[in-house]
């Protein structure tokens with residue numbers, strides 16, 4: 001059975017924040033339409049917005065956690081990657097103190113993710129060493 | 137509205153069509169949607185109104201992914217014209233498409249300066265009077281040649297090369313677009329080469345443009361594209377007695393050049 | 405932005421400085437086009453004659469890095485001529501006398517000499533901006549990415565306060581944020597010196613509020629900034645780095661140095677959607693989903709908190725970024741990360757951040773809300789500083805012109821400007837995997853003025869080696885009068901020929917932004 005619907009979202013590129021409709025057909029993105037009733041962009045987009053869906057299904061997407069083993073990044077399960085991080089992080093911060101950790105957050109990630117990463121840095125590790133690349 | 141909804145419900149439940157393209161209201165924003173029997177309750181949120189999306193383009197997209205499915209469309213005059221032209225250009229089988237026609241309001245017809253603000257069949261709503269003159273068009277025609285040239289050069293110079301005019305156009309169906317051909321129009325520049333970019337598109341649309349105005353609505357630079365394409369339509373009408381979306385039978389004048397295969401070949 | 409993007413349409417005069425608007429923020433440019441259509445005067449100040457500059461009523465071709473001098477020069481004229489807003493200055497500001505004293509040193513003749521802008525144009529611009537009722541300033545990275553970035557911003561604030569062009573409909577100071585959530589990541593305190601919502605680390609009441617909510621004791625010492633973190637790897641004590649969705653191996657200045665630093669880490673965790681240059685250096689890589697596979701919120705350049713929505717299922721074995729952080733926290737045995745959805749996280753944010761207190765997923769389902777929004781029934785704040793500044797009176801901060809950190813000399817005779825190309829974004833990890841965008845352009849170039857090209861016998865399309873004190877890249881020549889003679893421009897999206905091999909890591913002393921906009925280079929023919 002064919003399925004076509006759109007999902008109302010915000011452009012992932014510049015800070016203008018244009019409203020867009022992602023066209024979804026049978027579980028895949030097939031296009032973008034500018035939202036006509038959003039007051040910022042009023043039915044228009046720039047070329048980046050119009051092609052915002054194109055990279056999503058790229059074959060180059062990372063699809064599995066990777067862990068460096070013998071100098072090479074190898075695919076592993078989530079549990080292995082997460083417990084590696086936890087034990088390494090604990091060892092480092094126990095030996096060198098919380099200020100030996102730093103986090104770089106992203107101006108491309110959501111508020112929720114930025115909030116959580118700074119909460120993790122401040123509340124779990126115990127350092128204020130967090131910044132993002134927004135100045136760039 | 138009620139009778140339109142009922143007609144669609146009947147067609148869907150009876151299996152006459154596998155899906156109907158129309159607008160649904162979600163999160164306060166009307167947007168294109170494929171209504172199906174499986175989610176028949178969604179019909180409650182079917183809307184028609186001022187907001188216009190390229191429904192014939194959406195129809196084509198769905199058709200391409202599932203050529204066997206018989207589809208319906210909630211169509212204004214321009215959507216129906218687009219279906220007719222897509223059929224003539226062998227992109228859709230028009231006979232297979234069920235039109236749930238809706239008439240535009242007089243206000244919309246005036247805003248569009250539309251010569252046929254209603255579809256020819258299966259009509260819901262009152263027909264508005266056609267608006268056959270376009271004063272925007274006439275105003276430009278009254279300028280001298282030099283003034284007109286300067287006017288268009290200034291307008292084209294604003295272009296930010298978003299390709300919105302092409303992307304939203306229900307009649308832009310070529311798999312490879314000449315507007316992305318570096319040999320014809322140098323890529324990677326803002327504005328694109330003026331006036332080539334815009335004139336190439338205008339010529340390309342001459343026998344296809346169904347005068348829906350979606351391109352102009354999508355243009356961030358505010359270029360009066362619809363007026364430009366109206367001019368092309370006029371030329372084709374006077375020279376060949378053919379008006380895209382209106383002339384019912386036969387091929388478009390340029391289609392003869394390519395032995396009816398123009399639409400398919402031009403992508404090279 | 406103190407105003408909303410749409411308000412710009414109603415401005416009667418718009419001064420665009422250091423923003424290539426049609427390329428970097430095209431939909432903001434749309435509103436500027438509409439303003440112009442309605443009769444607004446457009447002033448563009450930029451060392452490059454950008455697309456929007458060719459559309460301006462007045463284009464001031466400044467020398468790179470002379471913004472403070474220009475703004476001081478405009479203010480000098482405005483005050484001398486009595487065009488400033490006396491009532492606004494009296495009622496809402498302080499420090500005007502000090503400003504006036506400093507401005508004595510910026511008579512048009514001197515400013516013309518520093519900036520290269522003729523006196524007559526300075527006068528025209530001053531009059532146009534000051535005497536129009538509703539004037540707005542729009543600026544971008546051309547203002548901030550300098551060692552004097554903060555000074556530049558302060559000068560613009562001086563200009564807007566002196567003319568009373570702030571705190572009104574369609575009238576204010578409007579920085580355009582380069583990335584979709586620059587505003588939000590700062591709001592959320594992904595910065596080392598404040599807690600979420602710009603709440604002070606030095607304020608005991610604030611810290612106790614967060615400590616109670618999170619059930620921990622918080623560190624009070626401000627952390628390190630990005631550039632300081634990079635400097636502190638190895639010798640300075642940083643051993644572990646968690647990079648979420650960024651690519652410092654391409655985006656930071658002097659990247660050869662940055663790569664060495666990243667390699668020296670004991671643990672580099674990278675969370676991303678593509679195998680970027682930084683991913684290649686990681687010890688562990690966490691695959692995240694794209695914007696189309698998760699829910700959340702972004703904040704626009706005009707402070708509008710908007711939704712993004714999940715449209716498709718995660719591709720492969722990827723997870724949403726918010727979930728990954730929770731998973732890492734759980735693996736560490738930490739509490740406080742039991743969220744079932746982003747809306748629950750947002751509710752916690754709203755409970756701790758007064759600017760967001762009135763915002764919820766339900767309220768922004770249809771349209772975004774512009775902060776500050778302190779209560780559940782507070783409306784969107786369309787423009788800031790209506791009757792008062794957040795600190796009460798606005799303080800003029802006189803700033804003197806300082807030359808950029810690295811200027812051309814005999815060995816490196818050209819100024820290099822780096823910036824965006826209209827068809828790509830940031831380090832290109834997304835746009836270079838989009839066929840419509842790579843169809844436009846997929847390799848780096850350098851813009852060279854025709855006079856310089858002639859002198860150096862460079863032809864369009866030829867490969868040119870650009871060399872700075874830090875490194876060299878080879879790129880294709882584009883010959884164009886967009887750049888001034890003596891300057892060249894390179895976009896920074898192309899990792900294989902990264903402009904940041906060349907750039908100068910000299911920082912603004914206050915906010916530590918590197919001087920991406922100016923460094924000295926020489927040109928050699930590569931073939």
Ligand code: SF4
Pocket residue numbers: 011012013014015016017018041045046047048049050428429430431432
């Ligand atoms: S569509 Fe273009 S202008 Fe709008 S947010 Fe996206 S990148 Fe920015």
Ligand code: SF4
Pocket residue numbers: 188212213214215240244245246248250251252253254347348349
């Ligand atoms: S062009 Fe306008 S008036 Fe004419 S049918 Fe389409 S929407 Fe209706």
Ligand code: SF4
Pocket residue numbers: 301304305306307308341344345346347348349350351352362365
């Ligand atoms: S009016 Fe524009 S969008 Fe509509 S068919 Fe003609 S060219 Fe296409």
Ligand code: SF4
Pocket residue numbers: 294295296297298299300301302351354355356357358359
């Ligand atoms: S929609 Fe307008 S700005 Fe965009 S490419 Fe077409 S003419 Fe240019």
